Amino acid sequence: LRIDVDALKTAIAEDRAAGFKPACIIGTAGTVNTGAIDDLRALAVLAAEEDLWFHVDGCIGALIAIAPENRSLVAGIERAHSVALDPHKWLHAPFEAGCSLVRDAVAHRNAFAVTPEYLESTPRGLASGQWLHDYGLQTSRGFRALKIWMSLKEHGIEKFGRLIDQNIAQAGYLTELIRVEPALELTAPTTINIVCFRHRLDGASEERLKAFNTEIMLRLQEEGIAAVSDTTVHGQHCLRVAITNHRTRRDDLDLLLRETLRIGLEIKAAALPD
Ligand SMILES: *Cc1c(COP(=O)(O)O)cnc(C)c1O
Helix, strand or coil: CCCCHHHHHHHHHHHCCCCCCCEEEEECCCCCCCCCCCCHHHHHHHHHHHEEEEEEEECCCCCHHHHCCCHHHHHHHHHHEEEEECCCHHHHCCCCCCCCECCCCCHHHHHCCCCHHHCCCCCCCCCCCCCCCHCCCCCCCCCCCHHHHHHHHHHHHHHHHHHHHHHHHHHHHHHHHCCCCCCCCEECCCCEEEEEEECCCCCCCCCHHHHHHHHHHHHHHHHHCCCEEEEEEEEEEEEEECCCCCCCCCCHHHHHHHHHHHHHHEEEEEEEEC
C-alpha cells in the first residue's frame, strides 16, 4: 500500500523517454484507507536525483513528526519542498483548517501574488504589511490560523504529540485484539491510528461478506455504539476504524469488538432458516 520506489524510477524514465516532463513526486504520510506511509526518505533522495519537486500529503500523518514515540515513521518529511497537513484532523482544531507549508517562500509567493492597483501595498499605513492572499487562492479569507495558534498556546505542542502517540498505541491494542479473535480478520497492516478489519463468514463470497459487514457497520452507527466507516483494500471490503479522539479509552475499543461480534451473531441468527 506504499509507492514502489523502483517502479516509480522506471515510470519517470519511461515518461522522459516518451517526451513527457515529470514535475513532482507526491508521497503520502498516512493514506486515508489504511494509514500507510510511503518511504519518504527514499522519495526525497529520488526527487533530488531526478530534480523533481517533492510534495508530501501529510493531511493525516505529517503531525506524527511531533509525536516522540512515532516520529521516525515520517522520517524524510523534513526534506519535502511542500507539505499539506490538516490541523482539523490530529491537531483537534474545529473544521475547517487545512494548511500547506512551502519551503521556498519566493516560489510560493510568485505562484499566487497578483497586484492590481486596489491591492498594491504602500510603505506605511494599513497596506504596509504582507498580504496573506499572496500565498493562496483566496483574497477575502477567514482567520483560521487564530484557532490553531490559540490551541497551541493553550495546550502546547508536547500535549498534541502525546495524544498522537496515545491514538497510535490504541490502534496497536485494537489490532492485537482482532488478531487473536477467530471470528475477525485484519485486512491491512496497521501503521498508525487506522485499523482495517472484517468479520469473517465461513465460505461466503466477497459479495456476501460485504453485505454482512456493511450491515454490522450500519447497526454500530445506528445503535450509537461507534462511528466506524468502511472501505475496500486489495479488493476486500472491510470496516475502518480511525482513532483520533483524545477521549478514546481502551475500554471503548473492547466494547467496539464485543458489539461487532454480538451484531454479527444476531445477523447470522436472523438469516438462518428455522
Ligand atoms: C483529509 C485528507 C485530505 C484533504 O482533506 P481536507 O480535509 O479537505 O483538507 C487529503 N489527503 C489525505 C490523505 C487526507 O486524509
